Each structure stands twice: as C-alpha cells, then as structure tokens.
Amino acid sequence: MPPLIETRNLRHVYHAGTADAVMALDGISLTVDRGEFVAIVGGNGSGKSTLAKHLNALLLPTEGEVFVDGMNTRDRGALWEIRQRVGMIFQNPDNQLVATVVEEDVAFGPENLGLPAAEIVARVDEALRVVEMAEYRQHEPHLLSGGQKQRVAIAGILAMRPQCLLLDEATTMLDPQGQREVMETIQRLNRDGVTVIHITHAMEEAVQCPRVIVLADGRVALDGPPAEVFSRVEELERFRLVLPPIPALAHRLRRDGLPIPEGILHVEELAGALTRLVAEGAGRGRAGDGTH
C-alpha cells in the first residue's frame, strides 16, 4: 500500500514568473503514514498553510509531486477523491460553516459527494455524536462557542469519511477551553485510526504529538519525535520558535549547570529528574564536605 501522503521535492512559487514571485515551499519531501499524528510548526510565513493546501489539491505544485493514497494531485480526475480523503479544517471557525443550521452544515460535504439521503442522515448522526455535538443539531452555528463551531467543522469533515484530518491552525483563534476541546477531539479520532496533521502555533500542543515537523523558509528543518526536536534549542531559536514551557525550563536549568537529561517534555519528567537530583545531592551532602 502506498503511504497516505507523500511529497517529492515539492516547490511552490506564488506569482511565478512575475516581479513579486514568492518561493513559499522550497523542496519539501516527506511522507505521512496511515494512523500517524503529526504536528507541523514554523514561524509566520514559513509555508505551513501553503503545504497544507497542497495536501488536498487546493494548490498544485510549481515543481515536484504530491501523492495522496497513491494519487497524484495533478491528476484532475482524482481531485474529488483526494479532497474526500484529506479533509481540511481552517483557522477561523466562522468562515468555514456554510449553512444556517448545524446538521445542514455537517450534511454539506456528503451532499457534495452525491450520497443518497439515508446515507447522509446516518453519517451526520454519527459525525455529530463523535464530536459530542449531537444535542446541537438544530442550533444556529453563530450562537455556538468557538470550540463548538470548530467541532461542528470537524464533524462536517468526518461525515465525508476522510482518512486524514488536516488542521491549519484550527486552535489559534480559540480560548483555552476551545483549544482543549479540539485537541481532545482529534486525539480521540486518532486513536480510532484517523491520520491527523495538526498545524499549530501552540508548542504545548506540538509536544503532545508523537511526531513534530518544523518548517522554516519553505523547507523541512527538523522532523522527529518531540523529545528530539525540542532538544535542538539553538536551531529552534534560529527559526524564531519559542520552546514549549517545560522543555524551556529544563533547558534553562541545564544551561545554569544542573545535570538534567535532554528530551524532557512533560512536568512529571522534569519533576522526576529534579527529585533524583535532590536525592543525589542530599546523599552527597551527607557523605561529603557539606557545600551546597
């Protein structure tokens, strides 16, 4: 089976051939397998949204190739299958809901796929249940909270039965409560087998993802598990990325001379390391010369 998503030396130039040509993506090659949960981070203008739009053929490569489930995005015949497989959630929840009633909005995608009415009803039911918005099916979207709107948007995508959920800063405009709701929803979906690509500015969200890709100037700068990526402090600083709170604290302590191991991501790990340090220090203090 081909990987779910594969880009080969993907280049994208906006306004190619004119005076204000912008090289937004500069040779991206990566693969995402089924079931993965990937965070994509990067500074403003690093090319995250441009990359996202390539993954469901909203944009076509200036150079290179993008494959979704083995289908080339340049193949016009595969366009609707590609968009059905990779569903995209955008940043502003208000600007992606089409209908005046929640259930009608969730039905929008399946209706576009030309499914029979009974099938659409079943899918809308299921999708709303999965995002825990079933009791809001008759509500007007503009009366919902940000997190609820974003969950309705996710339901609208789920109703198309995608293999991959692609979120472009879907949590950026939400309050902490809404961010938590969306994170929990996509984590749950991932456990049920949906591939998730989560573009985010929030490093504390990236830390929770098993794989983190850092984009800088349209290139993949780092790609690996968060423990590895967030220990490359100097590089991240060069890309003007702030470390997540716990790795940042661990790094500060290490820089101040404390022997704390690399790759610390969560509070518990840091607390454990510090406790061990204190215990060792106390042991040494009692045995040795008594300097603190």
Added chain:
Amino acid sequence: MELTRYVTIGQYIPRESPVHRLDPRSKIAAVTVLTVAVFVVRDFSGYGLLTLFLLGVVLASQIPLGYLLRGLRPVLFLLLMTLVLNVFFSGIQGGTVLFQLGPVVATREAVLRAVFIGYRLVALVLVTSLLTFTTSPVQLTDGIERILRPFRRLGVPAHELAMMMTIALRFIPTLLEETEKIMKAQMARGAEFEHGNILRRARALVPVLVPLFVSAFRRADELALAMEARCYRGGEHRTRMKELRLAPRDAVALALTIAASFVFTIPYPTWQALLR
C-alpha cells in the same frame, strides 16, 4: 445598540403546526395567490372574508398574533404616510365631504380608498411574515431552488441563487456582530454615531464600513476555499439530505387557498344578488 435585535429577516418560529409542515413550495405558491387576491379584491365583503381566512391560518400556525403584529412596526410609518396622503391629497374631485379644514378636504371616497390601500399593505406584510415565521431558512431556500429548477434551461442559476441566499442568511448575524464590535471600538476612540447631522453621522460610518468590507471579502475568500475543500463543485452531482416531497396536504392547502381567493374577489353586489 444590539443590532441583531432589530433585524428579523428570515426569522423563523419553530412549531409543530400544520402550516409549518406544509412543503415550502406550496407555501410560496399560496403566498403568491394571496398577494394577487389582495390586489384584486376591491370591497369590504372581500376584505372581511380575506381577514377571516388569514386569522384562520394564523390560528392554525400557532404563531401568536402579537408576534405577527409586531412585524408591522417597521412599516408603521409607511402606513401612516399612506393613509394621510391618500385621505388629504387623493385628487378625487367632488364626492361626499366628511370634514373640511380650510383648503384641506377629506371626502368619503378618499377615506375609503386610503383604508383599502392601508389594508393591502398590512395584509401583504402579514402574509409574507406568516411565510417566514413558519418556514425555516433552509426550507425556504430549498423551496426557491426547486421552484426555479425548471427554468435552469433558460439560464436561471437556480442552485447558485439558493446557495447565495443560504450564505447570506448564514453571514447576516456574523457581520452584524462584527459591525457592532467595530462601532464599539470606534466609539471608545470618540466616534459619534448618534449625534450630529446626517452628514456627520454618515462620515462617522466610513471607518466602520471600510474594515467591514475588507473583512467581508476575506471571509468570502476563506469560505470559498473551505467549500472547495469540502468537495463543493456547484449544483451538479449534489444530492440533498432532505429532499422536498409534496404530500396530499399540500394539494389540499393550495386548492383551498385558490378557491378562497376566488371567493374573496366576488364583488359585493354579486353577493347581494346571490343571497337574495
């Protein structure tokens, strides 16, 4: 300031009434028939019967009468103007003078005509608000799309029109909220929207409208992208979760409305002859 409270476009009151259950197409057709009737009827017997009929529909719809009458508020001024102008400046020569104040004369004929015209206005508003109160925006746009569908061959973009209406209805509250937010921000910086002459107030609106337009265009851009990402490609290939289906009750309701409208247009003298 609550702009959202003043705008009642497409206001829908959900109820489990027989009027609510009718297919939107038959309701739109019935409203059209009644509108014609309102203009054709020309005497009190007709208007009396029409009023009774409308009251019956209101009762059946379970919409409180007060709600409907409140819908008249925006046209109250228009109504008053119509009455005054038609009574005093009717241009009717002669006739029975009811009262006279200097050069201003009110004749019996002019008063009658003013009352008829005023009644028509009220009846039209009531009939259309009955439609919007008992039909959800979704059903309304679906109904319009289905009514226009046969005209597609003549180049009428039925699906696109309905989609535009849906999106407009979806974004009216969003844009109103945004207007309110911008106005409040401008007021915090000392802008005056409620004082000064018209010119001044209009000028104060410029810094509100410019960001509003900019944001509306950005929203349109993003929405178009989101719709494409959800496989939208126009009306073709598209199915609907709730296909409209005409039921026997639709035929009954429409037949009743048409028959009743014919009865309303029977002139009073004919009634007299018939009843003798």
